[in-house]
Amino acid sequence: MVDKKNRFSLESRRYIGCKTKLVDWMFGLISEHTHDIHSFCDIFAGTGVVAHRALQQYERVVVNDFLYSNNIMYRAFFAPTEWDEERVQSIIHEFNDIAPSKLRENYFSKNFGGKYFHQDTAKIVGYVRERLKEMQPTLTDKEYAVLMASLIYSIDRHANTMGHFDAYHHKAPVAHPFQMRMVEAESFPGVEIHQQDANQLARTVNVDLTYLDPPYNSRQYSRFYHVYENLVQWKKPPLYGTALKPKEENMSDYCRNAAFSTFTDLMSHIHSRYLVVSYNNTYHSKSSSSENKIKLEQLEEVLSKCGETKVFNHEFKAFNSGKTEFDDHREYLFITEVDNEKRNRSFPAVLRG
Numbered sequence: 001m002v003d004k005k006n007r008f009s010l011e012s013r014r015y016i017g018c019k020t021k022l023v024d025w026m027f028g029l030i031s032e033h034t035h036d037i038h039s040f041c042d043i044f045a046g047t048g049v050v051a052h053r054a055l056q057q058y059e060r061v062v063v064n065d066f067l068y069s070n071n072i073m074y075r076a077f078f079a080p081t082e083w084d085e086e087r088v089q090s091i092i093h094e095f096n097d098i099a100p101s102k103l104r105e106n107y108f109s110k111n112f113g114g115k116y117f118h119q120d121t122a123k124i125v126g127y128v129r130e131r132l133k134e135m136q137p138t139l140t141d142k143e144y145a146v147l148m149a150s151l152i153y154s155i156d157r158h159a160n161t162m163g164h165f166d167a168y169h170h171k172a173p174v175a176h177p178f179q180m181r182m183v184e185a186e187s188f189p190g191v192e193i194h195q196q197d198a199n200q201l202a203r204t205v206n207v208d209l210t211y212l213d214p215p216y217n218s219r220q221y222s223r224f225y226h227v228y229e230n231l232v233q234w235k236k237p238p239l240y241g242t243a244l245k246p247k248e249e250n251m252s253d254y255c256r257n258a259a260f261s262t263f264t265d266l267m268s269h270i271h272s273r274y275l276v277v278s279y280n281n282t283y284h285s286k287s288s289s290s291e292n293k294i295k296l297e298q299l300e301e302v303l304s305k306c307g308e309t310k311v312f313n314h315e316f317k318a319f320n321s322g323k324t325e326f327d328d329h330r331e332y333l334f335i336t337e338v339d340n341e342k343r344n345r346s347f348p349a350v351l352r353g
């Protein structure tokens with residue numbers, strides 16, 4: 001018998017900018033201010049909590065993020081492909097019986113042990129990851145993804161960090177028994193999972209509504225979650241600096257000075273009747289890395305070129321690493337009904353080429 005209790009919900013992951021607490025508010029506004037929606041695209045999906053809600057109400061949902069560790073979550077939590085739940089559960093039981101004292105040091109423990117994770121935990125994680133690589137040819141994609149997602153969710157709360165991997169706490173990580181638990185994997189026949197640059201994907205997807213929640217400051221998600229990117233890819237690259245990051249990969253133009261032109265390019269290429277955009281005003285902050293790359297006025301201007309736009313806001317306590325002060329922190333939701341003629345007139349042809 002498979003025990004379904006004690007599973008990790010999709011929402012239980014720590015992720016900067018995750019919309020878990022705002023999903024009800026957002027979907028209330030979307031239902032009120034849009035009509036005839038059958039297909040939905042979450043093009044910067046992060047944890048996937050917004051796509052998860054959309055999957056419960058729309059027939060077709062496209063979910064995309066360019067990070068490997070996010071893509072594996074969508075395959076685990078949403079993909080409709082075959083899997084044997086009992087088999088996955090018994091593999092997890094087997095992993096939970098491992099005694100760290102019996103294991104040799106490995107890539108994960110040598111690099112991250114005593115820093116991001118307790119040495120014993122890091123040893124088991126490296127061992128389990130190696131076993132998953134060996135087992136992969138005998139597992140379905142869903143089984144493999146559920147095991148990988150379960151490994152990440154099981155260690156996430158024990159990481160010796162503020163919730164991301166830009167740094168670890170100076171004090172040594174606390175010892176705890178390794179207990180891997182399964183994620184709450186579901187199966188949605190209408191899901192389409194992508195791992196692409198948003199601006200490339202926008203050129204090929206056609207849906208009724210596209211939801212956009214890009215990063216707005218210079219903090220790169222691939223650098224914040226490099227430990228999970230490394231674990232999922234398992235290419236064992238050399239690591240640099242005290243934060244033990246690999247060479248740069250998947251660096252987003254939304255975190256650079258090109259953010260506004262990249263966003264404008266995206267707006268001019270999306271095929272959707274509605275554009276729904278999240279925005280938050282970290283702009284008044286003291287630390288320059290959390291200053292917004294796209295200003296509220298710029299966003300309003302570009303959306304007004306796409307069609308009639310309504311804006312809503314909500315007070316929200318955002319992630320705060322301690323350096324930033326938010327006066328009047330607000331979360332905005334823009335809902336634009338696209339008027340293609342107006343949009344084609346507003347954007348230079350060169351952008352749409």
Ligand SMILES: C[S@@+](CC[C@H](N)C(=O)[O-])C[C@H]1O[C@@H](n2cnc3c(N)ncnc32)[C@H](O)[C@@H]1O
Binds near residue numbers: 045066067
């Ligand atoms: C603010 S987070 C989204 C959070 C998400 N709405 C949630 O609730 O979890 C922005 C996401 O965009 C992704 N991203 C950044 N630049 C991207 C790009 N050019 N193409 C695709 N994804 C990108 C990041 O990996 C990150 O997960």
